[in-house]
Amino acid sequence: MTTAFRPTNAIPSLPTMPQGWPIGSYDTYEEAQRAVDYLADAKFPVQDVTIVGVEPLLVERVAGRLSWGRVLGTGAASGAWFGLFVGLLLGFFTPGFAWGPILTGLVAGTVFGMVFAAMNYSATRGRRDFVSHSQIVARRYDVLCQPRQAEAARNLLAKLSIGMPATQAAAQA
Known part of the structure; x- marks a missing residue:
């Protein structure tokens, strides 16, 4: 039985x-990233370095209240964009420049976007009347x-x- 060569610093699948x-612990990802960038600037073999987020948290930031007007407006806008795209595609296959497929796609997309958004919102039955954005953050980042x-x-x-430039630090190493 033969085994394939696998470098020890390969990214695991x-x-x-x-x-x-x-080698360091930081309050923010930006600080940890800056530390690794400093090592790279000092010609350090950064392939041996890993940034680890410790104690991950899911943070959901509420962006605003959700209402029927906002739901229908957002649905109409996204449907209109999709309908315009489909209308333009159909317009390419129409002899000459025809406004018909473009306008039909725009109107149909707007209507379908509003209908689907309304169906989706009504299915929640008022259990989620807000818009939010989620992200995963960590309490600290270890390098x-x-x-x-x-x-x-x-x-x-x-x-x-202590604020020493990376080029000077590399020269002293």
């Missing part, structure tokens, strides 16, 4: 726990590094914390 030693490079990475990130 199945979900796996991250490996490595912690991990493979053990063979962890100490060098920590030393570079210490230079980041």
Whole structure:
């Protein structure tokens, strides 16, 4: 039985726990990203680095109240765009430039968009009268590094914390 060669730093195809030693912990993803970018600017082998969001949370931010007017308006707008697209496609296959397919697609799309939006909204029976946007965030972001490079990475990130430019830090390493 032969086994295929697989590099140790390859991205796993199945979900796996991250490996490595912690080299930094940050309150925001932007700070963790800045740390890894600093390492990259200092010519550090960043393929050995992983950013891990710890204690993930699903945050749903409410954007506004949902009403029949808003539902029908949004449905009409999205239906109109789709109808216009279909009408333009049909217009390409019509001899000469014909407004008929375009207007028919626009009107039909608007009507169907409103009908489907109304059916969808009425199915909730008032249990969700708001619009929201969801995102996954973490309480903190840890930066991990493979053990063979962890100490060098920590030393570079210490230079980041005192404000040393990455090019100067790389020259001192």
